[in-house]
Amino acid sequence: MEFAFTDEQQMIAETAQAFFAENATSDRTRKAMAGDGIDRALWQGFCQELALSGIGLPESSGGAGLGFVELAIIAESAGAQVAALPMLGSLVQAGQAIAAGGSDAQRGEWLPDLISGERIAGYFHDATLQASGDRLTGGSRFVTHGSSADLFVVTDMQQVWIVRADAPGVTVTAQTSMDQTRPFAHVALMDVPGERLSDPGAALVAAHQAAFIAVAAEALGGAQACLDRTVAYSKERVQFGRQIGSFQAYKHRLADMMIEIEQARSAVYWAACAVDEGSDEAAMAIHAAKSFAADAYFRCAGDMIQLHGGIGFTWEHDAHIFFKRARSLQAMLGSGNWHREKIATMILGEAA
Amino acid sequence: MKLGFSPQDELFRQECADWLNGQMAGEFRDIKNVTKLTGNPERRKEWEQQLGAHRWSCIGWPTIWGGRDATLAQQVIFAEEYARAGVPGRVNHIGIELAGPTILTFGTEEQKQRFLPDIAAGKTIFCQGFSEPNAGSDLASVRTKARLDGGDWVVNGQKIWTSMAHIADWIFVITRTQEGSQGPKGLTFLMMPIDQPGIDIRGIRQINGDAEFNETFFTDARCPADSLIGAVGDGWRIAMGLLAFERGVSTLGQQMAFRNELDEIIATAKANGAANDPLIRQRLAKAEIGLRLMRYGALRMLSQTDHAKIDGAALTYKIQWASWRRSLGELAMDVLGQGGEISDHAEYEWDTLPNLFLFSRADTIYGGTNQIQRNLIAERGLGLPREPRGMS
Numbered sequence A: 001m002e003f004a005f006t007d008e009q010q011m012i013a014e015t016a017q018a019f020f021a022e023n024a025t026s027d028r029t030r031k032a033m034a035g036d037g038i039d040r041a042l043w044q045g046f047c048q049e050l051a052l053s054g055i056g057l058p059e060s061s062g063g064a065g066l067g068f069v070e071l072a073i074i075a076e077s078a079g080a081q082v083a084a085l086p087m088l089g090s091l092v093q094a095g096q097a098i099a100a101g102g103s104d105a106q107r108g109e110w111l112p113d114l115i116s117g118e119r120i121a122g123y124f125h126d127a128t129l130q131a132s133g134d135r136l137t138g139g140s141r142f143v144t145h146g147s148s149a150d151l152f153v154v155t156d157m158q159q160v161w162i163v164r165a166d167a168p169g170v171t172v173t174a175q176t177s178m179d180q181t182r183p184f185a186h187v188a189l190m191d192v193p194g195e196r197l198s199d200p201g202a203a204l205v206a207a208h209q210a211a212f213i214a215v216a217a218e219a220l221g222g223a224q225a226c227l228d229r230t231v232a233y234s235k236e237r238v239q240f241g242r243q244i245g246s247f248q249a250y251k252h253r254l255a256d257m258m259i260e261i262e263q264a265r266s267a268v269y270w271a272a273c274a275v276d277e278g279s280d281e282a283a284m285a286i287h288a289a290k291s292f293a294a295d296a297y298f299r300c301a302g303d304m305i306q307l308h309g310g311i312g313f314t315w316e317h318d319a320h321i322f323f324k325r326a327r328s329l330q331a332m333l334g335s336g337n338w339h340r341e342k343i344a345t346m347i348l349g350e351a352a
Numbered sequence B: 001m002k003l004g005f006s007p008q009d010e011l012f013r014q015e016c017a018d019w020l021n022g023q024m025a026g027e028f029r030d031i032k033n034v035t036k037l038t039g040n041p042e043r044r045k046e047w048e049q050q051l052g053a054h055r056w057s058c059i060g061w062p063t064i065w066g067g068r069d070a071t072l073a074q075q076v077i078f079a080e081e082y083a084r085a086g087v088p089g090r091v092n093h094i095g096i097e098l099a100g101p102t103i104l105t106f107g108t109e110e111q112k113q114r115f116l117p118d119i120a121a122g123k124t125i126f127c128q129g130f131s132e133p134n135a136g137s138d139l140a141s142v143r144t145k146a147r148l149d150g151g152d153w154v155v156n157g158q159k160i161w162t163s164m165a166h167i168a169d170w171i172f173v174i175t176r177t178q179e180g181s182q183g184p185k186g187l188t189f190l191m192m193p194i195d196q197p198g199i200d201i202r203g204i205r206q207i208n209g210d211a212e213f214n215e216t217f218f219t220d221a222r223c224p225a226d227s228l229i230g231a232v233g234d235g236w237r238i239a240m241g242l243l244a245f246e247r248g249v250s251t252l253g254q255q256m257a258f259r260n261e262l263d264e265i266i267a268t269a270k271a272n273g274a275a276n277d278p279l280i281r282q283r284l285a286k287a288e289i290g291l292r293l294m295r296y297g298a299l300r301m302l303s304q305t306d307h308a309k310i311d312g313a314a315l316t317y318k319i320q321w322a323s324w325r326r327s328l329g330e331l332a333m334d335v336l337g338q339g340g341e342i343s344d345h346a347e348y349e350w351d352t353l354p355n356l357f358l359f360s361r362a363d364t365i366y367g368g369t370n371q372i373q374r375n376l377i378a379e380r381g382l383g384l385p386r387e388p389r390g391m392s
């Protein structure tokens, strides 16, 4: 039984945690929130100095190799600080899609720049996308970090295309988004030329698996941070002549957070390992991880506000940054109910 | 980080499965799938002896005491295959999971010699005499007294909720040996033979109609002076050591039994149409997720190389499974519908799923209630202030 980090994984975790704790500070994140939701210096440090951006992407395209366990470790650390980075759209969704489904030429053209952070990709699904040949008309209002993207990976779940942001017919409109660390853009395509990925099936599987796992891992990191910060506060704040953390109603709520988080941790690393090992359980595990971890995060972030009292409701306190990220993770890439219905179908068959 | 077991371990799995399936198809087929702890006690004792005779009873123990020196992974595998084969629970689980490890860890050579081979052989069945009418969650308030009289300990007092005492041969008890002492000080851990005039056992009927636990009265009950584990006054340390064994490898076997319960609910839902209800589908999916997460939580706990570290997965495990199973009982009844409230038996007796519904209310009570678990998690896992204590 080796369901624990290897020494190398432990090292990656410590490096990533230290990097984000030191650099993705509240001040810096808030500056990014006032702009396009990207802390450029953080992005550069992450991609170039630490070279963590290539994790989970093939070495032949400039990636670092390794697998989804390591990717989850990175996403967990970034999530713990609600880091303002375009990692999800650019590296996880677009990067994985191109790595798994692109031709050699496509991989060579796009991946090195995505990994170095010099170019940023957005990713979206449009169920009603109209493709006439490879000319695309459609769009999405929910393209994360879309205003900063140089290219988009676009799918109708049949085919996958790469679209250049500066191609004629592409309009990108920034949206005022609740989670300002990962704002949405409205991307509209009007008869825009797309470049088809050679293996769309592989691209979609990889992008989904990676995104479910990364979102779950980010949620795990965020949930743990909510708990840690609330525990720290509960030991400082005194009411009725006692630390508030000595009241049982308060203590028990913190314990419940920990119980949820420990399960979320099992879910995330189960899913990551299952995909890496090509296990039969992978199909179930990715849905379990996404739904369980995102729900756990939301509960913990909500409790964080409650357990801080008035200060937790202020803009100045960081609680809302976690809370808004948690909400966004819950809703994106399929709600908890949607993921659980997938699992229900696996164990029960389709509903009559 | 890896999910699975090694190829050698998988071979061992096959060996376990073959032997267990052979038994359940052969000599012991009459007890296959018996789920109640109290069902068929005589045959269940014979089954303990059969396990012992083939060295499958306590495989993690050293070979000299009747074990196989099995690795942790092998113990997990055996536990999984045990439940998968539909073998009923161990009537001597307290002996093999609590008394045995306690004697192995804290006992003298002579005590190991005296007890371990017989526990492994299924000849000595143990029960646990910790709780008292006034000492439940607050275990350190026990009042049952023991004093030395010549060469014997003489014990007076009462234990309660003693599971399986009516079929056990021995009981281990925490007693107060220092007159006037309070709390965890002045306690001593004793092992006593049950079959003696000073011990009186009376069954207590439970909400499912069954009587698995008992009141145990001690009136000048006796055991020899060397029946204590550890030193006089050392009882609390031994008791705490014993409770730590409670979350061992058996957890994965227990989960396989849960798997069987969930599968029965799934089969029922498919058969009666409940599986078309979107809300039931969500709850079944949640139950499935919860069960898988329990498995991987347990594997994380058992893969932990640094066991001294307080591990989050270990600390949260009890409340996790107990709460999961209690919800599973409720889900079972919602899948069964009103028909679940009618038994086919003339006696007040319940089949697996209604019995699960009733029995699982105990899961969140014994072994430390959910509230006590939350206190422990908050205090040990999160470093929060301890609960204030009253005066008496």
Ligand SMILES: Cc1cc2nc3c(=O)[nH]c(=O)nc-3n(C[C@H](O)[C@H](O)[C@H](O)COP(=O)(O)OP(=O)(O)OC[C@H]3O[C@@H](n4cnc5c(N)ncnc54)[C@H](O)[C@@H]3O)c2cc1C
Residues within 6 Å of the ligand: B127, B128, B129, B130, B131, B133, B135, B136, B137, B138, B160, B161, B162, B163, B164, B213, B362, B365, B366, B367, B368, B369, B370, B371, B372, B375, B387
């Ligand atoms: C099926 C079953 C089998 C058992 N088998 C055995 C056995 O073999 N041997 C044995 O020794 N014991 C056994 N027990 C006893 C079991 O360990 C106790 O029931 C348990 O520890 C709770 O103690 P209590 O019943 O006295 O409840 P109490 O401790 O009186 O608790 C009553 C309620 O108060 C709550 N409470 C108590 N203290 C606190 C606190 N500090 N903070 C918040 N809430 C609190 C509890 O959570 C509970 O809800 C068994 C119990 C059951 C149900």
